[in-house]
Amino acid sequence: MTSCGSARVLVVGVGGLGCPAALALARAGVGTLGLVDDDLVDVSNLHRQILFEADDVGRPKVPAAAARLKQLAPAVQLELHETRLLPGSASSLVQQYDLVVEGSDNFATKFLAADACAIGRKPIVHAAAVRWHGTALAVGPSGGPCYRCLFEDVPLENAPNCAEAGVIGPMVGVVAAAQADLALSVLAGEDVFGELFTFDGKTLASRRRRVPRRRTCLLCGDAASILTIEPRRYVEGICTVA
């Protein structure tokens, strides 16, 4: 258990999920937030990325978000990482924090964050939202069930991302709230790991399902083979909307 005020949380992706999640964590009293993103604020982001205003369009997201967070939650310490989470630095970055909150817009980053946290034995809370469908999953520091138990590998085709499918503004608020709630539970020492939260914005139905540890999982299974970060594993298209 890490007390909230001394906790160090890395927010991967300062977009529709990362903005409200970071704000919730900062106002809950999390001591230090690291912000990771290499993107610029686009006008198409403003309907859901609540730390940005029209004046921020064209600015890098990380300093723009940091400036707004400092206004809204002055006590929080912020560490700015104006970069995409990259295979060469993911492990060392993750090691600097107690918990990772991942709301990135592409599968390569999601799997990279999952692998770096599992290898480094750090807890992570994943979240995603596309159209009216959202998910959140907390993975513990001591192995599975993990993100790869649920989704085995980076999709190469047919899987929706936000560039192709769009993101509904209120959806990311709901899912980010669940993500922040899970993150605070992790920091409080609660066992919230291995349950997949799903939310359907069309029907307003939410469910929680236990995710079993998959014995054949490459990351946490009985014969796990992902023991280091190899860049070739994290190749796919990149979303340009979030």
Add this chain to the structure above:
Amino acid sequence: MDTIVRIPAALRTLTGGADEVKAAGGTVGELIEDLDKRHPGLKDRLLDEKGVRRFINIYVGEEDVRFTGGLATELKAGDQISIIPAIAGG
């Protein structure tokens, strides 16, 4: 025996926007075949030559079919099927 199948938002273009549809089958594999007859294209979105696509999860009730026999998982009256795809976005 018709079974209720919950369709995720990402696949509702294939079901005319319906979030729940019906399909028949004694196993998950048979059900997907029938689902594809009623809503062409769904099978291709769910399966590849090896079985359930690696970024798709199919649940019977609260159980992931990967752990209950995959496409051979038997269905009984009252079962509800949920499809959960991997998504990236925010």
